[in-house]
Amino acid sequence: MIEVSHLSKHYGDFIAVEDLSFKLVPGEILGFLGPNGAGKSTTMKMLTGYLRPTSGEVRIWGNDVWSETLAAQSHIGYLPEGAPAYEEMTPLGFLKFIAKARGLSGEARDQAVSKAAATMSLEGVLHQKIETLSKGFKRRVGMAQAILHDPDVLILDEPTDGLDPNQKHEVRQMIKGLSEEKIVIVSTHILEEVTAVCNRVMVLAGGSIVSDGAPEALLALSRHHGAVTLELPDISDALVSSLDSIEGVSALEREDDRVTLIPGEGITDFFARVMSFVREQDVQVNAAFVEQGRLEDVFRKLTEGETQ
Ligand SMILES: Nc1ncnc2c1ncn2[C@@H]1O[C@H](COP(=O)(O)OP(=O)(O)OP(=O)(O)O)[C@@H](O)[C@H]1O
Ligand SMILES: [Mg+2]
DSSP: EEEEEEEEEEEEEEEEEEEEEEEEEOOOOOHHHHHHHHHHHHHHHHHHTOOOOEEEEEEEEEEEETTHHHHHTTTEEEEETTTTOTSSSOHHHHHHHHHHHHHHOOOHHHHHHHHHHTTTGGGGTTTSSGGOOOOHHHHHHHHHHHTTTTEEOOOOOOOTTTHHHHHHHHHHHHHHSSOTTTTEEEEOOOOHOOOHHOEEEEETTTTTEEEEHHHHHHHHSSSSTOOEEEESSOOOHHHHHHHSTTTTTEEEETTTEEEEEOOOOOOHHHHHHHHHHHHHHTOOOOOOEOOOOOOOHHHHHHHHTOOO
């Protein structure tokens, strides 16, 4: 497992990361969210032993990242921000080189390289210099080197940034399909990605943790949690104001042919109330659903004013 205690990184007077403590156990897929400059990449660099903390400690499967660096790093696959690689190498040469550095040789090395290359659909570019690859393919090469040695811990800094929709889907499926024995930490600015792949979400702002919990718990903080959205074929101002007057509605939002009704505090039978109004008034409705909440609302609420 991963144990982080009182981890901080200061640059002179500037505090990039301040006093982070958390634990991760196998099976956890942690989404790291936060505005630009929140400290996500800095934290990942400290977790992987690439950046020395100002204070605090990180243990990976019991190994201290600073005093037992190689032992700790042998558990980790890391895709750094921007997916750096040796540009003059080919993906095949680069992956073989990484495999060797990971202690693989012979048949095991070849198998690991072809499996990682196949997972990231790199077969067509294996012999082309990395510097001539498109941005998305460079990132795929970075992903392939991260998963090459089948690590217990995968730390992925914006893995789907710049990927086309098919590859985004592939990477998400790959992360979701990893065994329950593994720990994954993934940073992203794509909020749907968090609900799609993560079972825990940590929000960082200004270098500190402002929220940590299950995605559902985060969604429950949204003002749209439990809201009812109706798709209406014949929307009129009169209809909108009558919907707004349903008892229990605290706010109404209108967008194109959709109306979203937001429940007041403590109202539990909101959907039933709205639907009985719809039936009684014989309102034509194409679709009606209850919202789980919008991560974007929560993200903004938690990190407002923190973007640098
Ligand atoms: N070497 C450095 N010297 C001074 N400040 C630094 C240094 N490296 C990072 N920082 C600062 O630390 C803060 C955290 O940066 P970090 O890269 O961790 O943010 P992030 O959450 O990954 O943001 P993004 O979403 O843009 O990737 C930023 O304000 C950054 O400018
Ligand atoms: Mg970053």
